[in-house]
Amino acid sequence: MATPQYTDPKVSRRKFEREVEEYRRNEVAYRSRGWILVEADFPRVLVVLCAAKLKPAAVITGVRFDYSNYDAAPPSVQLVEPFTGEPYRAAELPTTLKRQVVGPALPPGASLPPGANVPRLVGHQPLMQAYGPEDMPFLCLAGVREYHEHPAHSGDAWELHRCIGAGRLVRLLEVIDTYGVRPISGYNVELVPRIGFAQNEVPE
Numbered sequence: 001m002a003t004p005q006y007t008d009p010k011v012s013r014r015k016f017e018r019e020v021e022e023y024r025r026n027e028v029a030y031r032s033r034g035w036i037l038v039e040a041d042f043p044r045v046l047v048v049l050c051a052a053k054l055k056p057a058a059v060i061t062g063v064r065f066d067y068s069n070y071d072a073a074p075p076s077v078q079l080v081e082p083f084t085g086e087p088y089r090a091a092e093l094p095t096t097l098k099r100q101v102v103g104p105a106l107p108p109g110a111s112l113p114p115g116a117n118v119p120r121l122v123g124h125q126p127l128m129q130a131y132g133p134e135d136m137p138f139l140c141l142a143g144v145r146e147y148h149e150h151p152a153h154s155g156d157a158w159e160l161h162r163c164i165g166a167g168r169l170v171r172l173l174e175v176i177d178t179y180g181v182r183p184i185s186g187y188n189v190e191l192v193p194r195i196g197f198a199q200n201e202v203p204e
Contacts, residue, residue, distance in 0.1 A: 003068040090130035095180035097127035
């Protein structure tokens with residue numbers, strides 16, 4: 001569904017073109033990493049992300065950006081089926097963008113003997129969030145429209161992140177690549193048959 005353009009389209013288009021130009025300046029390097037710019041037609045961009053280091057290389061996901069009203073509003077970001085452009089439902093996601101998070105070392109009130117090593121509690125948090133398997137997931141990241149429109153993030157306004165480039169195209173692609181593509185280290189093939197991806201340690 002198209003987003004209504006309520007800001008001056010000339011301003012949004014100029015800022016959109018700046019994002020695309022920044023990408024194109026390093027397009028050869030991005031392609032070698034497995035980023036393929038498929039479409040860039042204001043206000044939308046479609047980039048396909050591949051695991052280029054696999055043999056054979058694998059197409060992981062498409063990422064669709066909608067820069068309507070940018071940068072009065074942040075861009076919308078969706079993971080989409082790379083060949084049809086259809087958004088994935090939560091149960092269909094090829095990656096949930098797991099990020100390593102470190103929790104509190106000890107429960108409140110707990111203590112350790114002097115000189116003891118403090119345990120490091122590590123968990124995994126998916127950046128792609130949804131309420132149920134049939135829901136459309138959203139990228140839970142500052143700088144993304146769906147994040148800032150979510151009631152749980154009403155205290156984290158876009159204006160707090162706008163000035164530091166949180167909605168920039170390359171920055172968002174770097175995040176998705178870091179947590180969704182780089183951890184993939186190989187193929188897992190089950191005799192069911194079912195094909196998945198082996199992953200390295202989840203990035204911090």
